[in-house]
Amino acid sequence: MTEITAPKSPVTAAEFANEIREQLKYTQGVTPEQAKPADVYVAVSAAVRRHLVDSWMKTQADMVNGNTKAVGYLSAEFLIGKQLRNALLNAGLTEQFNEAVESLGFSVQDVVDAEYEPGLGNGGLGRLAACFIDSLASLGVPAFGYGIQYRYGIFKQEFDEAGRQIETPDYWLANEEPWGHIDYNRDQKVSFGGEVVEENGRKVWKPAWSVRAVPVDYMVPGYASGRVNTLRLWAAKSYDEFDLLTFNKSEYLDAVKPQVKAENISKILYPEDSTPQGKALRLEQQYFFVSASIHDAIRVFYPGQDKPDLTTFADKITFQLNDTHPVIGIPELMRVLMDEYGYDWDTAWTITNKTFNYTCHTLLPEALEVWPSKLIGELLPRHLEIIEKINDQFESELKAKGVADETIKDMAIYTGDSVRMAYLATYGGSHVNGVAELHSQLLKDVTLKNFSDVYPGKFTNVTNGVTPRRFIKLANPRLSDLITEGLGTDRWLSDLELLKGLEPLAADDEFVKKFAAVKQANKVDFANYAKREYGFDIDPNTMINTMVKRLHEYKRQALKILALIARYADIKSGRLSADEVLPRTVVFGAKAAPGYYLAKQTIQLINNVARVVNNDPDVKGKLNVYFPWNYNVRLAQHLIPATDLDEQISQAGKEASGTGNMKFALNGAMTVGTLDGANVEIRERVGAENFFLFGMTVDEVDALYAAGYDPKKYYDANPRLRAAIDMVADGTFSNGDKSVYADLVHDWLTKDWFMTLADFGAYTDIQAEIEALYVQPLEWNRKALINVANSGYFSSDRSIEDYLERIWKTGPLA
């Protein structure tokens, strides 16, 4: 007997069909006969929302009336993906939906396809925030996600004739968006600029301009928890509409200028995911959503109170800072407590310090945000004063602790010229965490070493995780059914460590064959999807070898492409006879920041290697390369379940965690990877014999830097590497034009900061091991299944449990 615990809705398919008809009639104003799939999509979404409303309202009421501290997850990004299927799953309406839609004469696929994916994030950090709010709701923990409703999400990526990345705006709100509920009556005023004056011995900020922050609420339904939390995304509106009534006719166009300025704040998501540029608009965005959120939390938790007792604030809500992007919240809460509610500095500091915690997501020093003081002073003069005072207090504290003057200088939050947001977050909050064991260790030993020496108790680790609802159940229904069959229960969806129960089945050849059949069917599905969406002819009987993530030098897409070129050259030159070659299909997915020159060259190179290789009869059927454009959550959900081999090949010590690595392991891919980020923990859990490890360790990387790294030596010493780089240089992938990749080649040979060339030998060597296993399908799949069985730890439910215990000190609603 299989135990099924998945949520079940009280309505039948026929009843649900009627609800859809009602929505079509009363909100779309169309009959089922007139309706288009997009109408049905909107109608279904509205109907599902109705099924969640009672739980949503009850969760909010319980949160405000109970004594359970809530979590406020402050994040500039929430990469939530499409909503419909997830909402149906958690409302227990999937079956009813399928039947109802067909009974209305529509295809389920068409209806689901009508949803446009919200791209409100760049990559890992934004997707992590989405997984975390899913897990918070599923665990029944009262929580708000607080962020920005950008009008334009991450750009849409296209490739031009030459294989270059072209960015086009992602106007995701072009059609009706049924999930966000705009609540004009819960707005907040956010002010900027102006000056600080003294009035009766008190500092008073006289801002120059204000914008209206209007919340757009998204329901976040938990899985089998009966709880529905809120993702509150702020949209910027102008207050100046009203001024239009009094404008001077000759200045008509000028009259709307302030309105444009205000609404610009939430207009666009910055497409950079490192090396921040220090742009005023970005700081405006950060302050905009953080200020609105802090005021919103006070409104929610002290309803109708003019003089709330905010000394209890940290017992009502704990704010998690998702990277440094919301760190301006620390001086903002200080300002609110002192200037708006009259608390003294020390009381305000105690409350603030208890309320905030900070998660760091990077190891690259250039990715830590540092704002010019001048900019902060112009935009937020009162905050700059407060930051200076925090810095003074911090210096005194360090002096009192006997910290050396030189070190105190190194640790400055405010240097005069600039403000270091990571330092402000570390001092201003109670806890600091990294996102994988190795990363947290490196934060303590390197990036924030001085802070860890003085405040060792602040530092902790919470290893990232991913939601099994979206990334197993929705993305991979076949595997989900097999897991449920193998375990005799579907409880693994709320307790992913139960996957461990699959481990004995790895010894059962029949079960392993079923597992292999799931992968094969997923590969066929993906091939069809790739044909339909991209026109690719993917052979599902080849190994599917995937590398999907943002394009960055440190992630080393260059290593993959150079190894691929070397393989191509081996076949071309006859060094490898075609029948010795294991057929592979290599799939890349990656967006590059629009201003990141070397990353964009790498994209162009991948596209052109694909063009050359795929059209060369000498390697036909042996090696194919595909680069589906516009990698996003939807594509991830199709590609990950179909992947045999996943690439996690960053330079050791550079990838904070990675979360794609977890999704692939949970979907039965094998990983080839370095000892970096969460790879270390994945390998520890699945077993060294079930993971393809290669490359330098963090210590070896450091030693090589220290000894003076010269990439040219590796080029000279390895003929296959040399041949690959020479082909790039000599125009093989640019129709003979040697200039196209000249800068990329120059960088490889003279700089190669992330040591791609040094790891090339180890990376190409391990391919033999990979292929030796792949030709034994039963053994390959046995190992892949062992990966699944031991990856339950990487559920975002477990991450959230760790946050609750180590940092937030709260739990589910009663």
Ligand code: 26Q
């Ligand atoms: C900052 C200032 C100005 C403009 C943009 C930014 C910005 C935006 C996004 C800086 C960084 C990001 C995103 C970073 C990110 O996604 N980091 C990844 O976070 C994952 C979740 O913890 C980790 O798994 C990855 O290792 C890490 O690279």
